[in-house]
Amino acid sequence: MPARRRPVPRRSLLLGAPAALLAAGNQAAADPAADWAAYRARYIAAEGRVIDTGNGGISHTEGQGCGLLFAEYFDDPATFDRILDWTARTLARPEDALHAWRYRPGDRKPVSDTNNATDGDLLIAWALARAARRWGAPDHGRAAAGIARDVLRLLTIRVNGNLLLLPGVAGFVRPTAVVVNPSYYVFPAFPLLATLAPSPAWIELRLQGRQLIADGRFGRWMLPPDWLLVGRGPGDLAPAPPWPPLCSYDAIRVPLYLGWAGIAAPVIGAFAAFYAPRDGRPPPAWVNVETEAEASYAAPSGMLAVARLAAAIGTMPPLPIDLPSVAEAPDYYSATLTLLARIAWQERGAA
Numbered sequence: 001m002p003a004r005r006r007p008v009p010r011r012s013l014l015l016g017a018p019a020a021l022l023a024a025g026n027q028a029a030a031d032p033a034a035d036w037a038a039y040r041a042r043y044i045a046a047e048g049r050v051i052d053t054g055n056g057g058i059s060h061t062e063g064q065g066c067g068l069l070f071a072e073y074f075d076d077p078a079t080f081d082r083i084l085d086w087t088a089r090t091l092a093r094p095e096d097a098l099h100a101w102r103y104r105p106g107d108r109k110p111v112s113d114t115n116n117a118t119d120g121d122l123l124i125a126w127a128l129a130r131a132a133r134r135w136g137a138p139d140h141g142r143a144a145a146g147i148a149r150d151v152l153r154l155l156t157i158r159v160n161g162n163l164l165l166l167p168g169v170a171g172f173v174r175p176t177a178v179v180v181n182p183s184y185y186v187f188p189a190f191p192l193l194a195t196l197a198p199s200p201a202w203i204e205l206r207l208q209g210r211q212l213i214a215d216g217r218f219g220r221w222m223l224p225p226d227w228l229l230v231g232r233g234p235g236d237l238a239p240a241p242p243w244p245p246l247c248s249y250d251a252i253r254v255p256l257y258l259g260w261a262g263i264a265a266p267v268i269g270a271f272a273a274f275y276a277p278r279d280g281r282p283p284p285a286w287v288n289v290e291t292e293a294e295a296s297y298a299a300p301s302g303m304l305a306v307a308r309l310a311a312a313i314g315t316m317p318p319l320p321i322d323l324p325s326v327a328e329a330p331d332y333y334s335a336t337l338t339l340l341a342r343i344a345w346q347e348r349g350a351a
Contacts, residue, residue, distance in 0.1 A: 032342060035326040036074040039339060043067075043332050044079065048086030049103070054331035059103040061091060061120025066336050068127030073343050077135060080127075087124065096154060097146035098169065099124065115168045118155050119184040119253075121147055126189035129196055141196060148197035156201060160234055162212070163204040177231045179240045182216065182224045183253035185209040187261035188347070210263055212237075213254060217267060218245075218289040221274045224267065225289050226250035239289060247274075248286030248295075249333065252303050255310040256340055262349025268310045275299055275307030283307070302334030305341040313348065321345050 043051050043063075050063035064087040071080035091099040093114060101117035103110045125147035132141035155166045159178050165185055166172050172179040187206060194202040216228045216237045226248055229240035239245035255271040275283045282298035299307070301324040312321040323342055329335035 031325075033074070035339060035342065036070060036076070038326040039070065039335055040076075040079060042326075043335060044083065046082075048079075048082035048084070049090075050083065050332075052332045054333050057105055059105075061087070061099045061101050061117050061124060063332065063336070064091070064099075065120050065123025065127055066340065068124060069130070069343070070339055072127055072130045072134060075134070077131075080131060084128075097143075097150045098154070101168070115170050116155075117184075118151065118165060118167050119181070119186055121151060121155075122184070122186040122189050122193075125151070125193055126186065129189075129192045133192075144193065145196035148193040151193075152197065152199055152201050156205070159230055159232060162208045163201060164212070164230060165205055165209065177229050177236070177240075180212070180228050180230055181226065181250060182209075182213050182228055183226070183250045183257070185213070185254075185257060187257045187263055188344070190261070206261075206263070210258070210265060213258070213267055214265060217270070219247075219287065220292055221247070221287060221289075222267070222270045223247040223274060223287065223289055224251050224254055245288055245290045246286045247289050249303075252306050252337065253340075255313075256306045256337070256344055259309055259313040259348055260344035268313055272307055272311040275304060276311070300330055300334045301328045302337030302341075305334075305338040309341040309345055312345065 043053065044067055045051060049059045050067040052058050052060065052063055064083055067083045068080055068087075071077070071083060087099065090103055091101075091111065093100055093116065098116040098121050100111045100114045101120055102113055104112070125144045128140040128144035128147070131137055132139075132144060154169050157164050157166055157173065157178060164178055164180055167179065167181045167184050185205070187209065190202045190206050212228075212230070213224055215235070216230075217224050218239065224247060225239040225243075225245050227240040227243040227250070229238045231237070252271070255265075255268040258265050258268055274287065277283065283304075284295040285297055285299045285303065286295045287293070305323045308321055308323060323345070324338055326335045326338055329338055
């Protein structure tokens, strides 16, 4: 399964980065209900397919799961049902409770790769569990439990005594190492899923996932790569080839999920520092954690929304947060990160 975030279209650790980043926010807070209406109109098709406008109009389980989360949060059962129906009809794998990760419209076989994406399945299961609780829908709870059980059964592996979360069923276990994606650890989902599929593995994933992210940071900024190689020897961590050793469009979700779950971690402050304004210049979209090279173009609004969340969480007491609106987003991913950051700020630590 290829990386789904594309690295497409100056260097000093900033003192006071959280305050600088928060000061760069909009003066007028966006209206959450208007944000949801704009998102629904721009990115959710009538049949319930969430469209990734930055990746050729494809759909994937990340988008379907986020769409379900948003519909539940904004108490929109009609949209939730449309998204869920399309997801189940189009992406469900017959051999388990997981989902094929990608749909390419216009292809002769739109679902040609039936491998799953673990973050997408966790998001779908979490949204179903939340919907079961909010709307009293036991069928949603049973579906969430089935996905959660198969995540633990098919998508975890023990290496050096630690439980790792695999990015997908196939393709990530190598003879001498395992590839993980730190941003696939959807930490705020774990407590609710643990009530539906009880297992001590959820606590292990939380504690050991946090430690893995803390240990798997590199470069001057001490940031995690999008893809991490975990060797079978203690402490054997490195950016995972063949992916570029970038902290970019995937890794930006690491502070989002840690902060949402109320997990204190130094990496949250590291993201806030990297994405803080730099002498009036916007921060770059990514950094190479091995060479320190940075993107020649600015981070889009969705990445900055997560960075402002990280900056606010890192202050004691948390400073007021001012996020961009969905209308400012250039594409699906920025809009999605913006809404996720908004909900994470409201729910932080409540999982």
